[in-house]
Amino acid sequence: MDNLGNIGTTEEQIELMDVATNFCRDKSPVEKVRALIDDDLGYDPEIWREVGELGWLAIAIPEAHGGVGLSMAEVVPIAEQMGRNLMSTPFGMTTLAAQALLAGGTEAQQAAWLPKISEGMAATLALREDHGDWDLAHVDCAGTHSGDSIALAGKKQLVLWADSAELIIASVMIDDRLRFALIERSALPEGALRREEIIDETARSYELNLDGVSVPDSALLDADRGREIIEKVELAAGLIHAAEMTGGAQAVIDYTLEYLKTRKQFDKIIGSYQALKHPTVNNYVEYEKARTHLYSAAFSWGEQGRGEVAVRMAAAQAHDSYSQAADRSIQFHGGFGFTHDCDAQLHRRKAIMSGALIGDAPYQRSKLAGLLFD
Amino acid sequence: MADKPDAAELKEYSEAADAWFKENTVRDPGFMLPLTFMEVSTDEQFDFLREWQRKVYEAGYLGASWPKEYGGGGLHTDFQRAATRAMKKYDAPIMLNAIGNGWAGPLILDLGSEEQKQTYIKGMLNAEDIWCQGFSEPEHGSDLGNAQLKAVKEGDEYVLNGSKIWTSLGDRAKYMILLARTDFEAENKYKGLSFFLNPMKIDGISTSRIKKLTGEYGFVQTFFTDARISADCLFGGEGNGWSMAMKTLEYERGAKVKPVGGYFVKELDVMQIVELAKNSMRNGKPLLDDPVMRDKMTQYMIDIQALNLNNTRRRMPQLMQDKPMGLPLMNKLARTELIRELTEFSLGFQGTKAGYYVGDENAVDDGYWHRSYLNSFSATIGGGTSEIQRNIVAEHALGLPKTR
Ligand SMILES: Cc1cc2nc3c(=O)[nH]c(=O)nc-3n(C[C@H](O)[C@H](O)[C@H](O)COP(=O)(O)OP(=O)(O)OC[C@H]3O[C@@H](n4cnc5c(N)ncnc54)[C@H](O)[C@@H]3O)c2cc1C
Numbered sequence: 187m188d189n190l191g192n193i194g195t196t197e198e199q200i201e202l203m204d205v206a207t208n209f210c211r212d213k214s215p216v217e218k219v220r221a222l223i224d225d226d227l228g229y230d231p232e233i234w235r236e237v238g239e240l241g242w243l244a245i246a247i248p249e250a251h252g253g254v255g256l257s258m259a260e261v262v263p264i265a266e267q268m269g270r271n272l273m274s275t276p277f278g279m280t281t282l283a284a285q286a287l288l289a290g291g292t293e294a295q296q297a298a299w300l301p302k303i304s305e306g307m308a309a310t311l312a313l314r315e316d317h318g319d320w321d322l323a324h325v326d327c328a329g330t331h332s333g334d335s336i337a338l339a340g341k342k343q344l345v346l347w348a349d350s351a352e353l354i355i356a357s358v359m360i361d362d363r364l365r366f367a368l369i370e371r372s373a374l375p376e377g378a379l380r381r382e383e384i385i386d387e388t389a390r391s392y393e394l395n396l397d398g399v400s401v402p403d404s405a406l407l408d409a410d411r412g413r414e415i416i417e418k419v420e421l422a423a424g425l426i427h428a429a430e431m432t433g434g435a436q437a438v439i440d441y442t443l444e445y446l447k448t449r450k451q452f453d454k455i456i457g458s459y460q461a462l463k464h465p466t467v468n469n470y471v472e473y474e475k476a477r478t479h480l481y482s483a484a485f486s487w488g489e490q491g492r493g494e495v496a497v498r499m500a501a502a503q504a505h506d507s508y509s510q511a512a513d514r515s516i517q518f519h520g521g522f523g524f525t526h527d528c529d530a531q532l533h534r535r536k537a538i539m540s541g542a543l544i545g546d547a548p549y550q551r552s553k554l555a556g557l558l559f560d
Numbered sequence: 561m562a563d564k565p566d567a568a569e570l571k572e573y574s575e576a577a578d579a580w581f582k583e584n585t586v587r588d589p590g591f592m593l594p595l596t597f598m599e600v601s602t603d604e605q606f607d608f609l610r611e612w613q614r615k616v617y618e619a620g621y622l623g624a625s626w627p628k629e630y631g632g633g634g635l636h637t638d639f640q641r642a643a644t645r646a647m648k649k650y651d652a653p654i655m656l657n658a659i660g661n662g663w664a665g666p667l668i669l670d671l672g673s674e675e676q677k678q679t680y681i682k683g684m685l686n687a688e689d690i691w692c693q694g695f696s697e698p699e700h701g702s703d704l705g706n707a708q709l710k711a712v713k714e715g716d717e718y719v720l721n722g723s724k725i726w727t728s729l730g731d732r733a734k735y736m737i738l739l740a741r742t743d744f745e746a747e748n749k750y751k752g753l754s755f756f757l758n759p760m761k762i763d764g765i766s767t768s769r770i771k772k773l774t775g776e777y778g779f780v781q782t783f784f785t786d787a788r789i790s791a792d793c794l795f796g797g798e799g800n801g802w803s804m805a806m807k808t809l810e811y812e813r814g815a816k817v818k819p820v821g822g823y824f825v826k827e828l829d830v831m832q833i834v835e836l837a838k839n840s841m842r843n844g845k846p847l848l849d850d851p852v853m854r855d856k857m858t859q860y861m862i863d864i865q866a867l868n869l870n871n872t873r874r875r876m877p878q879l880m881q882d883k884p885m886g887l888p889l890m891n892k893l894a895r896t897e898l899i900r901e902l903t904e905f906s907l908g909f910q911g912t913k914a915g916y917y918v919g920d921e922n923a924v925d926d927g928y929w930h931r932s933y934l935n936s937f938s939a940t941i942g943g944g945t946s947e948i949q950r951n952i953v954a955e956h957a958l959g960l961p962k963t964r
Pocket residue numbers: 460598692693694695696697698699700701702703725726727728729779937938939941942943944945946947948951963
């Protein structure tokens with residue numbers, strides 16, 4: 187089939203992989219991850235500053251806007267290691283916001299925001315709504331012209347890291363067209379953000395009430411590039427989440443292996459029982475498939491047609507592998523597996539969160555089927 | 561190894577290979593061709609495939625990267641890969657002498673004496689000498705270390721007694737790689753084993769054909785009754801049989817490769833399955849309109865693509881750091897299980913027609929899918945079962961303790 191991608195790596199990817207592996211492992215030990223669960227901000231600002239200094243937010247931004255001029259392919263190894271170490275920061279959302287600006291921002295908008303993002307400013311996207319549909323074109327929130335500005339209305343949900351983001355890009359319908367509004371968080375009225383209880387305790391999410399918010403006309407992304415923006419954001423999100431989930435799957439399998447190698451029952455190390463061994467091998471095989479798809483998606487990124495097939499394959503495979511590996515990990519930890527203290531649940535929750543954000547494996551497959559068969 | 565070729569050289573070679581396979585590949589000889597080397601059933605099939613292998617070898621597209629002094633082409637492996645790609649592209653028949661070229665050959669090249677290399681390698685490449693493998697016994701398949709076939713040394717000969725079973729190509733082979741017990745008193749079962757390059761066409765060795773679940777023939781039971789072989793046939797030294805067998809299995813299970821070229825098992829072509837699905841009906845509509853079937857079909861596409869790309873990823877050390885043995889060891893397991901599931905799934909596409917088998921004019925694609933499904937077990941059982949393979953992945957790639 188000629189719309190299937192290939193696999194390969196770039197030198198920069200490999201370099202970043204090494205740096206990110208060490209950085210995320212050292213800076214995000216699981217005790218720290220757990221301590222941050224009760225923290226309001228939800229991440230360590232010092233680490234966020236370092237992420238900015240390392241230039242990781244600038245990777246996929248062109249040099250003209252203060253970026254490094256690489257692509258989403260090089261973001262993959264970083265997101266993968268962050269997922270592997272459950273390292274939460276606004277990294278993924280900020281990267282996605284930059285991609286939205288690149289896909290549909292005017293020259294002035296790009297010049298205003300991209301250099302700031304390159305330097306470490308957090309941004310986010312407000313795309314989800316109460317109907318719960320994964321289709322990003324299904325938007326009920328609205329904007330109406332009033333003089334030189336647009337009055338917004340409706341509620342956005344699952345706006346990750348909104349309290350840290352200086353820029354929020356929200357999708358709204360204006361004159362029956364899908365548009366994207368650049369909202370400065372500092373301009374939001376009191377009470378516009380409500381923190382949500384989300385299943386992934388390592389992330390922070392907010393509901394954004396747009397009623398009473400207005401933006402100038404100049405804060406709308408290009409009217410003719412609505413489709414492009416959606417497609418770009420959807421694929422970039424698929425890739426980043428696939429990377430995080432693949433890293434997570436690796437971690438949860440290793441975590442399970444540790445237990446299987448140390449816990450004894452009936453005078454035997456439980457990892458010698460095939461009832462645990464064989465499903466663990468199956469999960470491992472699925473993880474390796476996910477990693478192969480991930481690097482294929484990174485490699486095929488930007489190729490018309492193939493890019494989307496590869497990203498959706500990676501997302502579907504990663505979501506299934508991560509969910510299944512974490513699910514079995516809970517079971518294989520027995521009574522301890524049922525406790526909040528067992529790390530398996532952190533991963534199980536994160537897999538559910540990722541699926542909720544980008545669409546789970548069956549959803550990705552339904553999109554793929556259209557690309558492959560019709 | 562030979563130098564890595566430059567792009568121009570490789571391109572020229574690839575084009576020549578392409579042209580050769582385009583010109584010389586016979587896809588339909590007028591009878592059913594085997595999908596794997598384990599399925600060679602009739603004389604017609606055997607003669608055709610033997611001739612085909614000789615022809616490919618003589619054209620330089622088999623063993624291209626094996627040493628020149630023993631009959632190989634002495635080229636870099638990239639050349640062989642290019643030739644194999646051309647074979648796939650033109651859907652060429654499989655290579656017959658899998659056990660010789662796939663596992664005995666690499667073993668002899670790795671560990672054999674100069675004389676053994678001179679004696680055996682060329683004959684296996686040109687299919688003059690067919691090889692078989694005598695590992696499994698009626699009582700001991702997975703528990704290979706328990707093999708009981710007796711090899712007793714008398715002067716400069718060994719006398720063999722016992723039986724091997726499920727020997728693929730056993731009735732056609734000139735040589736067998738044989739695992740036998742030379743010491744019944746050894747401190748453990750493994751230490752009593754020795755490994756032989758055993759001649760098959762001698763007194764005291766006979767075979768009887770076994771009918772397979774497909775209705776065809778392809779493997780045999782081999783009987784040894786006071787069969788006498790020269791002590792020179794011993795390979796790797798007395799008592800080293802287990803280690804030789806394990807080294808052989810590294811090749812058989814794909815953990816190691818010394819690419820001889822071609823393929824021994826026809827790969828499933830995804831497009832064929834997609835075509836089948838497109839042409840199948842469900843409730844008066846194309847099967848691919850059925851959301852459940854679409855979903856499953858898509859998952860299989862994801863699986864196939866992953867396994868194909870795994871083969872490329874295996875050669876990329878940067879993406880293999882975490883568990884370097886993982887991909888090589890899981891490959892056999894994942895691929896063979898997938899083919900079994902997928903071919904089984906394809907039977908359901910056929911609706912009422914799933915009832916027909918090879919030989920009936922109403923059978924879809926001449927019964928190809930049924931035959932593929934039934935044959936798929938050859939690979940999930942032969943060469944070590946999937947269950948054993950899971951143990952191996954668990955123990956050698958994931959470091960879990962041994963199952964006892
Ligand atoms: C098409 C084909 C061609 C073959 N060609 C050859 C050949 O050329 N030469 C040759 O020597 N052999 C050959 N074989 C034999 C093959 O290697 C054996 O069949 C295989 O190793 C399994 O052994 P067994 O049949 O004795 O099954 P058993 O070992 O009796 O297994 C029965 C069942 O028990 C399971 N089982 C056994 N032990 C364990 C364990 N420790 N943990 C979990 N499950 C276990 C198995 O997975 C299987 O499901 C061939 C087999 C086939 C199907």
